[in-house]
Amino acid sequence: MEMENQRSSSVTIIHNATIVTMDSESRVFRDGGIVIDQDKIKAIGQSPDILAQFSAIAHHIIDLHRQFLLPGFINTHVHTSQQLARGIADDVDLMTWLHHRIWPYESNMTERDSYLSTLLCGIELIHSGVTCFAEAGGQHVSGMARAVEELGLRACLTQSTMDSGEGLPPSWANRTSDECIQSQKELYQKHHNTADGRIRVWLGIRQIMNSTDRLLHETRDTARELKTGIHMHVSEIAYENQVVMDTRKVEHGTVAYLEKIDFLQKNLLAAHTVWVNNTEIGFLSRAGVKVSHCPASAMRMLGFAPIKQMLDSGICVSLGTDGAPSNNRMSMVDEMYLASLINKGREVFANGATDPMALPSEIVLKMATINGAKTALWDDEIGSIEAGKKADLVVVNTNLWSMVPIHDCISSLVYCMRTENIVSVMCNGKWIMKDKKILNVDEEEVISRAKEASGELLKRAGISIPNRMNVL
Ligand SMILES: [Zn+2]
Numbered sequence: 001m002e003m004e005n006q007r008s009s010s011v012t013i014i015h016n017a018t019i020v021t022m023d024s025e026s027r028v029f030r031d032g033g034i035v036i037d038q039d040k041i042k043a044i045g046q047s048p049d050i051l052a053q054f055s056a057i058a059h060h061i062i063d064l065h066r067q068f069l070l071p072g073f074i075n076t077h078v079h080t081s082q083q084l085a086r087g088i089a090d091d092v093d094l095m096t097w098l099h100h101r102i103w104p105y106e107s108n109m110t111e112r113d114s115y116l117s118t119l120l121c122g123i124e125l126i127h128s129g130v131t132c133f134a135e136a137g138g139q140h141v142s143g144m145a146r147a148v149e150e151l152g153l154r155a156c157l158t159q160s161t162m163d164s165g166e167g168l169p170p171s172w173a174n175r176t177s178d179e180c181i182q183s184q185k186e187l188y189q190k191h192h193n194t195a196d197g198r199i200r201v202w203l204g205i206r207q208i209m210n211s212t213d214r215l216l217h218e219t220r221d222t223a224r225e226l227k228t229g230i231h232m233h234v235s236e237i238a239y240e241n242q243v244v245m246d247t248r249k250v251e252h253g254t255v256a257y258l259e260k261i262d263f264l265q266k267n268l269l270a271a272h273t274v275w276v277n278n279t280e281i282g283f284l285s286r287a288g289v290k291v292s293h294c295p296a297s298a299m300r301m302l303g304f305a306p307i308k309q310m311l312d313s314g315i316c317v318s319l320g321t322d323g324a325p326s327n328n329r330m331s332m333v334d335e336m337y338l339a340s341l342i343n344k345g346r347e348v349f350a351n352g353a354t355d356p357m358a359l360p361s362e363i364v365l366k367m368a369t370i371n372g373a374k375t376a377l378w379d380d381e382i383g384s385i386e387a388g389k390k391a392d393l394v395v396v397n398t399n400l401w402s403m404v405p406i407h408d409c410i411s412s413l414v415y416c417m418r419t420e421n422i423v424s425v426m427c428n429g430k431w432i433m434k435d436k437k438i439l440n441v442d443e444e445e446v447i448s449r450a451k452e453a454s455g456e457l458l459k460r461a462g463i464s465i466p467n468r469m470n471v472l
Helices: 002-008 047-057 080-085 094-107 111-127 141-151 177-191 213-226 238-248 254-260 278-287 295-302 307-312 332-351 361-368 370-375 409-415 443-461
Strands: 011-020 028-037 040-046 060-063 068-071 073-078 130-135 154-158 199-205 230-234 268-272 290-293 317-319 393-396 422-427 430-434
Touching: 011 047, 011 409, 028 047, 040 047, 068 409, 073 111, 073 268, 073 290, 073 317, 073 332, 073 370, 080 094, 080 111, 080 130, 080 141, 080 443, 094 443, 111 130, 111 141, 111 430, 111 443, 130 370, 130 422, 141 154, 141 177, 141 199, 177 199, 177 213, 199 213, 213 230, 230 254, 238 254, 254 278, 268 295, 278 307, 290 307, 290 370, 295 332, 307 317, 307 332, 317 332, 317 361, 317 370, 332 361, 332 409, 361 370, 361 409
Parallel strands: 011 060, 011 068, 073 130, 130 154, 154 199, 199 230, 230 268, 268 290, 290 317
Antiparallel strands: 011 028, 028 040, 068 393, 393 422, 422 430
């Protein structure tokens, strides 16, 4: 009896909501309700049925007044370590970006910098409705993990991993493949499945030009052994493919090479994959590789990935923001809007005309939710609002100037919604933002500490940003 009471005290009903479930039947409830028991969704249905069946055991009953309820967004490529570097590499060429700004910045980071950077990034992610992210591979996973635990988010954390390459900062230049694997195994032992199961640790490959074959093979085998994922930047720029063709003797580029060495597999998260041909799209599809499309950074730095073709070939494509120095907005709401627009426009290259029907809103919403969950290898627990899944939820206030009137609720979420429409976010059954207030950390304090740490870090790294106008 006592157990029964204890359990019922944590039951919450959310009702009178427009629920976009993103389940396999694409159900949308105009007047829906859900029951949350601790960290999980216990039931979903029409509001009157949910109230009739569960009111007696509910501790909290929340009326959403027809605001929208969605599954939490999943950002599948974000450099949380780079948040303190926002604005240090705007409008510069790619080599300046990497060698003179990002590498000096990252190689001078302390664990505290990573912690503050991840806190700041996490705050921005939560404001845009993100409940889970896949870290792209950064510095000081322990700092990231501490921030994720405090923020209440869910994440797949990855260390930036390289064992070769030209022009690396001195502190990175001497890492052997064995050291790379060993340190990641240690991070896995220390952090995997911590923070009530919200943190998972993945393996990382920064990119092929910084990886020996030995590192690639060991990473693949270690990921199999640990049953975890691999996060890697793949075919980002044409130059990368050229280097791979020249040095590794394959027909096209990175994907062709990864296929040749049997690296492509279901647990590989390939970020960007901009410069891939049809044969390579076939390789990715057959192997079940997941792709993270980052529209803003693609437009700024890399090029237009053939996303429509990848989706048509059955590849699971999701969305990522990339890092603050290449986007510079960490909003999944903006990425949804951009993904839809740039892939309609990209068809000019394929067909000579734009295709207004390419990447329709329902597909873009899938990319931000259930496809994100599949990409993060976590779709058994997140990515849709279904009984039995974790309660990772976003409340959207549609009754603002940006979204009124609504005649097509799904397209409104992609074409009209702004980050400002996101009001509350729940992760693992707990509110982490309510009425736009971040609950677990002091937002203003993080902002002031992050500003200070960023200034000191740039000084330490010897990075100075030239004035571009007549600054007096
Ligand atoms: Zn990246």
